[in-house]
Amino acid sequence: MSNPEVAMFGHAAYVVPDMEKSLWFWRDVVGLIETERTDEAVYLRGFQEFEHHSLVLMRGKPGEEAYLHHAAFKARRPEDVEAFAARLRGLGVNVENVPAGTEAGQGAAIRFFVPTSGHPIEIYYDMDRPLSPKEIRSALKSQTARKGLGISPRRIDHINLWCGGFPPDETIAWMSDNLGFKVREYIELPEFQLGAWMSVTPLVHDAAFMFDANSKGARHHHIAYWLEEPTEILNALEHFAEHGIKVDLGPGKHGISQAFYTYLRDPASGIQLEIFAGGYLIFDPAWEPVKWEAHEIERGLFWYGDSLDPTAEPDHPFMPTIGVRAGG
Amino acid sequence: MSNPEVAMFGHAAYVVPDMEKSLWFWRDVVGLIETERTDEAVYLRGFQEFEHHSLVLMRGKPGEEAYLHHAAFKARRPEDVEAFAARLRGLGVNVENVPAGTEAGQGAAIRFFVPTSGHPIEIYYDMDRPLSPKEIRSALKSQTARKGLGISPRRIDHINLWCGGFPPDETIAWMSDNLGFKVREYIELPEFQLGAWMSVTPLVHDAAFMFDANSKGARHHHIAYWLEEPTEILNALEHFAEHGIKVDLGPGKHGISQAFYTYLRDPASGIQLEIFAGGYLIFDPAWEPVKWEAHEIERGLFWYGDSLDPTAEPDHPFMPTIGVRAGG
Amino acid sequence: MSNPEVAMFGHAAYVVPDMEKSLWFWRDVVGLIETERTDEAVYLRGFQEFEHHSLVLMRGKPGEEAYLHHAAFKARRPEDVEAFAARLRGLGVNVENVPAGTEAGQGAAIRFFVPTSGHPIEIYYDMDRPLSPKEIRSALKSQTARKGLGISPRRIDHINLWCGGFPPDETIAWMSDNLGFKVREYIELPEFQLGAWMSVTPLVHDAAFMFDANSKGARHHHIAYWLEEPTEILNALEHFAEHGIKVDLGPGKHGISQAFYTYLRDPASGIQLEIFAGGYLIFDPAWEPVKWEAHEIERGLFWYGDSLDPTAEPDHPFMPTIGVRAGG
Amino acid sequence: MSNPEVAMFGHAAYVVPDMEKSLWFWRDVVGLIETERTDEAVYLRGFQEFEHHSLVLMRGKPGEEAYLHHAAFKARRPEDVEAFAARLRGLGVNVENVPAGTEAGQGAAIRFFVPTSGHPIEIYYDMDRPLSPKEIRSALKSQTARKGLGISPRRIDHINLWCGGFPPDETIAWMSDNLGFKVREYIELPEFQLGAWMSVTPLVHDAAFMFDANSKGARHHHIAYWLEEPTEILNALEHFAEHGIKVDLGPGKHGISQAFYTYLRDPASGIQLEIFAGGYLIFDPAWEPVKWEAHEIERGLFWYGDSLDPTAEPDHPFMPTIGVRAGG
Numbered sequence A, B, C, D: 001m002s003n004p005e006v007a008m009f010g011h012a013a014y015v016v017p018d019m020e021k022s023l024w025f026w027r028d029v030v031g032l033i034e035t036e037r038t039d040e041a042v043y044l045r046g047f048q049e050f051e052h053h054s055l056v057l058m059r060g061k062p063g064e065e066a067y068l069h070h071a072a073f074k075a076r077r078p079e080d081v082e083a084f085a086a087r088l089r090g091l092g093v094n095v096e097n098v099p100a101g102t103e104a105g106q107g108a109a110i111r112f113f114v115p116t117s118g119h120p121i122e123i124y125y126d127m128d129r130p131l132s133p134k135e136i137r138s139a140l141k142s143q144t145a146r147k148g149l150g151i152s153p154r155r156i157d158h159i160n161l162w163c164g165g166f167p168p169d170e171t172i173a174w175m176s177d178n179l180g181f182k183v184r185e186y187i188e189l190p191e192f193q194l195g196a197w198m199s200v201t202p203l204v205h206d207a208a209f210m211f212d213a214n215s216k217g218a219r220h221h222h223i224a225y226w227l228e229e230p231t232e233i234l235n236a237l238e239h240f241a242e243h244g245i246k247v248d249l250g251p252g253k254h255g256i257s258q259a260f261y262t263y264l265r266d267p268a269s270g271i272q273l274e275i276f277a278g279g280y281l282i283f284d285p286a287w288e289p290v291k292w293e294a295h296e297i298e299r300g301l302f303w304y305g306d307s308l309d310p311t312a313e314p315d316h317p318f319m320p321t322i323g324v325r326a327g328g
Helices: A019-029 A080-090 A169-179 A230-242 A294-301 B019-029 B080-090 B169-179 B230-242 B294-301 C019-029 C080-090 C169-179 C230-242 C294-301 D019-029 D080-090 D169-179 D230-242 D294-301
Strands: A006-016 A033-037 A041-045 A055-059 A067-075 A096-098 A109-113 A120-124 A155-162 A182-188 A193-199 A207-210 A219-226 A249-253 A259-265 A272-278 A290-293 A322-324 B006-016 B033-037 B041-045 B055-059 B067-075 B096-098 B109-113 B120-124 B155-162 B182-188 B193-199 B207-210 B219-226 B249-253 B259-265 B272-278 B290-293 B322-324 C006-016 C033-037 C041-045 C055-059 C067-075 C096-098 C109-113 C120-124 C155-162 C182-188 C193-199 C207-210 C219-226 C249-253 C259-265 C272-278 C290-293 C322-324 D006-016 D033-037 D041-045 D055-059 D067-075 D096-098 D109-113 D120-124 D155-162 D182-188 D193-199 D207-210 D219-226 D249-253 D259-265 D272-278 D290-293 D322-324
Touching: A006 A120, A006 A155, A019 A033, A019 A041, A019 A055, A067 A080, A080 A109, A080 A120, A169 A182, A169 A193, A169 A207, A182 A294, A230 A249, A230 A259, A230 A272, A230 D230, A230 D249, A249 D230, A249 D249, A290 A294, B006 B120, B006 B155, B019 B033, B019 B041, B019 B055, B067 B080, B080 B109, B080 B120, B169 B182, B169 B193, B169 B207, B182 B294, B230 B249, B230 B259, B230 B272, B230 C230, B230 C249, B249 C230, B249 C249, B290 B294, C006 C120, C006 C155, C019 C033, C019 C041, C019 C055, C067 C080, C080 C109, C080 C120, C169 C182, C169 C193, C169 C207, C182 C294, C230 C249, C230 C259, C230 C272, C290 C294, D006 D120, D006 D155, D019 D033, D019 D041, D019 D055, D067 D080, D080 D109, D080 D120, D169 D182, D169 D193, D169 D207, D182 D294, D230 D249, D230 D259, D230 D272, D290 D294
Parallel strands: A006 A055, A067 A120, A067 A322, A155 A207, A182 A290, A219 A272, B006 B055, B067 B120, B067 B322, B155 B207, B182 B290, B219 B272, C006 C055, C067 C120, C067 C322, C155 C207, C182 C290, C219 C272, D006 D055, D067 D120, D067 D322, D155 D207, D182 D290, D219 D272
Antiparallel strands: A006 A067, A033 A041, A041 A055, A096 A109, A109 A120, A155 A219, A182 A193, A193 A207, A219 A322, A249 A259, A259 A272, B006 B067, B033 B041, B041 B055, B096 B109, B109 B120, B155 B219, B182 B193, B193 B207, B219 B322, B249 B259, B259 B272, C006 C067, C033 C041, C041 C055, C096 C109, C109 C120, C155 C219, C182 C193, C193 C207, C219 C322, C249 C259, C259 C272, D006 D067, D033 D041, D041 D055, D096 D109, D109 D120, D155 D219, D182 D193, D193 D207, D219 D322, D249 D259, D259 D272
16 A cells, blocks of 8 residues: 555635634635535635635634634545554554544544644545536636636635744654655755745645744744736735735745735734745656755845845734644 | 656657757747757757756758657656656557667656557656856746746646547547546547546646547647746737747637647747646646536637637648657 | 817717616626616716716617717817817808706717718717715725726727728818827728828827728727726636627737727627727827838737738628717 | 927936946846937937937946936927927026037927926927837837837836925926926825826826925936836846846835836936836826825825835935936
8 A cells, every 4th residue: 555645735724703704804805705604614715626615714712812723635545544544643643533524525534733843734535526606607617616706816825834933844854754745945044944845736835834933832824825927916905905904015026936925814813814826836856945045035035025024023914923723 | 666657748859850940939039948959959948947958959851841759758756767668568568768868968768659649758757957057047046047038938838749530539548547647628529539638747738639630640739838927928929920920829718728828830840839828737636527528619629819610720720730750 | 269179088878779788798797887877878987987977878779779879079178169069060060069967977068970971979078077886986096996897997998980981081181180180000001091090199099980891881890998908808808708708809919009909799789899908108299100001901900819801801790880870 | 379388208317427337227127228329428218119218328427426417308399399498588497408419319409497496307399210220120110129128118107306305386386387287196294295296198197296305405216117017017026136136115006196116226326217017097187186185195105015104214215316417
């Protein structure tokens, strides 16, 4: 039997204190499409996504701080979910079995915390692929809904996780050794690795793990949805300005990942969203991770556009994070 | 030992009758970057490519018709080249060993003809990754040259091969069974399958195999380079108009693959080039191939824009093809 | 007292046989904003327009053919309306006084038929400038509504009128001599002038007057709305494809006017709409009209993209026209 | 005889201390086209400009600070140049006659200083319209050169002048009363008018006059060239990043004027350049100037994107200015 593999980043689930206000942001303004609503959660996806959801908003307690409940990765084969469970338990990781239906539309899955950082991970394979309602269904068979809702987010892209007040090296190594993530770009400071952009797909990253000078323990920095062209990001900025929403950073282009970005937060929960266009793809198995050193960081982080000095502006709206589910 | 795998489409090599005139098109107008020139061939690549070449122009005899010498796919692991050779020989396929250096920049490789269609294929792994000359080298470490030469083609995307006067079903099956290509979209007519878009990557296709009502034997329809945004395709159309080059079809958008396309030919050799932007990515291992039936073909082929009726316009400039190396 | 002057093209009014179906096209699909509705007519405008309307749909009889009721130009000064009336009457032109309120939102105006071609023209000055309803009003003070309705047409741009089966030279001269229109570009055939693009503003044309091989008498070819970028035209094509509307021509770029165009018709009335982006502006009073001769027509009409041969395809959907109000 | 009128903003002339270094910026990087070079000056224009020049770089002394020599406006009619001279002299303004050929390609002109602010103005009419060299000439007859040099600036758009340590009200009134400029948008603070965007064309501004808290006397803030689409600004940012040039502000979008902007300086002279795309046009003679009050300034100045607080960041690279020719 071959080794279990992760195929892609599938969705993120957050506990939010005010469901209706968060839905205003994610569904009414951003334009994610609601596919199902239960007493506990609302499920959303982009117009080019076939899976039941790429974002789950879970009903929290009023006043509670929002947090990442789990980041979910899809296994390559149905049997890989169980194989991952066995392998992780063999490593001493506490793996939770998640019965089918615990998350609407999803089959049996497993959850665990990354032992080196405490980030909550889910691995699943089975997922419903519901049609969109007729009034928004696309005539184009390779997408589930029409372009044009909100800012037209296409698909989830990646998650950016902060590893607390210590270098992320161990977590990067753990993700590589046990889940098959490859480092695509990274920042190497004289004393330690500042962070790495890692993927199991040709995307530059499905997940990034970063050092966080200001915190102890696992944090969540942002979730990213992909739009196709920079022009769509500019239209989104127009749309946010009309809705009275100030973005935290952008537009600009990262050197690392070549993403044309804008960052903003759900005003109700503080969850940070990156919308970006562009990027590049890595098909070559002989790809050598791109290394950025201290003197190159500025160009690597901000190739052009609205930027900040992360070391000098720790209180910049772009920097704050939310927590993750406790347990790791 | 695990099964050998194909990782990506790497390059195509063509024999052309007039090297200097073809270089005017591919290098001076289109803007591919020359990485090496030998007595027999010129090697080119796009500004975001690290491998030594994605296009090889091989010196043919004056007046000779151009033809595809081989389409080259990169194996996932170094040892997969030899493993493919062994497996194919086991199937009775005549596999040629290609010593390192036969193609500049490339290590040992193998070549063979697809037994069901006669298309010439190369499988390689080792490939030099030369730096670009300083005057065009990018300050962005994830690309080898600056944007801005010609129409700024980024990277090779796919090859479209025509299977002669019989349905491509057998070839599609052979590519799937032996090289691991997955069908992403296909056209199913009442009598037979008209063609399929297949990939080993998240791209909709690394290679397409199509029925060809007008020919017997393997043909080559086009090679495709990817540009990021539709705006770049429009700039390219402006550029071609200024250089007196008429395109064959475009701009328009395919339903299948969602490519915003334009097609044109090297005036000196007749090799057809598709430049396209957009498209979509398939990360989901549970992807179900998109099936287009007779009544949907028009929308599938031409979602909007400059189009033609392939059944009614077999002499349209878009339709003609060139041959492939004999031997299959 | 100085000579009366035309300041701009303001709106076009059409009689349509099926108001609700036409509104589906112009308002619900295209996204023009309804500013007022009376028993006789519905008034619409783009999101960057301050005047009460740039398009009037007038209720016709079911089954009747649609026709242009009038093309309205705004005078530079309030007193110019009366001055134009006096001057035109002095030339023997039959000038109709149109009392304030005849057209909702509009003050006293005059109407007449161009004596050389029979096209119905209105000249007005006073026009209401209503606010948009709050739910679509823009936070940007230089536009009346938010971007994002339908395909987001910004503002009316020009009207294209066909002069029947004789050269448009006389009409072009009449518009120049009496209304101050300047020729910006024109096509000169060996036998006659095929058409001219004329303006009183820095736009390449506020109105074009063209030869029409297939008709006798004045016709209307299209009305044009301006969008900012080619990307918006592509989004519109996506939008039309999703709504099952086939466009007649486009996308492509005219050499003349540098417009990135797409043409389509209101399915209910046959009125042809050009949506375009780009173009260029002429500020220089010393501008010399650009002359296109027979051997250059192809490039002048179709610099790149979806095109046709007007002499060979008189039945092409792009070519048909609608009539104009009788009386000229 | 009718009143003399200004038709458009034609060019700006600057004295620069290091001609070759400034040419590297304006010609080699930005991509303005050199049309003539004399011992004293180099003349440049954009690819869609027909006049001999829109930018003049005049050879200054090494080490000298760069300054604006004059901003040149084209009169509507040849006789208006002399008519303006007569009118201005009647007002007591010292008007200099500039013989034909003083500026290469230009006929007889006049120069004077705005009496309320000291800014140096030229009014001309006659100007050569040279063809571009064949190797860059466009096949499109409405432009003089091909797109594709540097960042492809199309045409000069406006000039932004600072009025020193007192409100610009008087200058705004003078420009309106004597040169026919209309206020299109303006900022009204409780105590004074902060600045106005004024034009004689449908552009939002041909010239802007602003308050300058930090200086006494006339200053020059920036000269602006127009590019068509936001995508072209992003390409320019890519281009500047590759050439090691840091921009001062951008990309972002002004509320006032709707310009999608980026600002940067010629490293050799400090002359600030705005490149922008978009904007809107004002054809309506009944346009009411858009007024922005204190609580709206932020939105007016920075609708979205890279921004600053002008009151808090007077030393921001975007804020510094250069002087103007002494004499006013």
